Amino acid sequence: MRHILPITPQFYVTAPQACPYLDGRIERKLFTSLQGENAQVINDKLSKQGFRRSQNVLYRPSCADCTACMSARIRVADFVPSRGQRRISLRNRNLRRTTTGPWATEDQYALFRKYLECRHPDGGMADMDAFEFAAMIEETAVESWVVEYTHTKDQWGADEELAAVCLTDVFDDGLSMVYSFYDPDGASSSLGIYVILDHVALVKEAGLPFLYLGYWVPGSTKMNYKNLFSALEIYKNGEWQPIGDPNSHVEVLMPNTTLPIAEQVSKIILPEKPKPRF
Secondary structure, three states: OOOOOEOOOOOEEOOOEEOOOOOOOEEOEEEEEOOOOOHHHHHHHHHOOOOEEEOOEEEEEOOOOOOOOEEEEEEHHHOOOOHHHHHHHHHOOOOEEEEEOOOOOHHHHHHHHHHHHHHOOOOOOOOOOHHHHHHHHHOOOOOEEEEEEEEEOOOOOOOEEEEEEEEEEEEOOEEEEEEEEEOHHHHHHOHHHHHHHHHHHHHHHHOOOEEEEEEEOOOOHHHHHHHHOOOEEEEEOOEEEEOOOHHHHHHHHOOOOOOOHHHHHHOOOOOEOOOOOO
């Protein structure tokens, strides 16, 4: 009898460093490489357990004294836009969406630089050059899209200008917004919110259940916009659950217990190796 063994990637831990979301906190990440013929199934399986992709690495926060970073996803079948979100959709109804493979362009990089200089001038990506940007977009071992949003410059529609971009992964149960950026001059149009709303529509069109938004962090003003979406779920205590009252998750900032790394790894559920065809 042939046994089906689990796929067993190797896990590592980063050195502690300053947390980008909460002042005075120290972050640490658990990570593994994402490559080879099993990359897609590993990405699907681990992303359902709170991992995120960055190029060919999957990572999950594993901080010693804090469990605030929780993966968030929208249950699209139950999502109902708020009145404000409906207005945002109307304001951006003239944007044109184009979906391509993961290929970086000069226009994307120019918009990326403009976005960072306005919104995150001191962030970890502030010094990213064109080659590093291309690697962020193009280095992927899984199915990924680049979703671009363009609008016309004048009433005649003579020229189109890039307004927003999202690097998006395809899961077996939905889409994951890996990284998005937009024209900061369009702040009044709430382009960042619109890109999420349009991705909800993309997931519905594909007949899939979830849109993954990355991490939600209670106590971080940078993340408050995520809990404004209805039908939001978070990955907490090893399971997906409705977010409920966002203010009810204060205990994650000072958890009673944080499992040792070895025990955390032992609780990760890995995909099984596919059965041989012959």
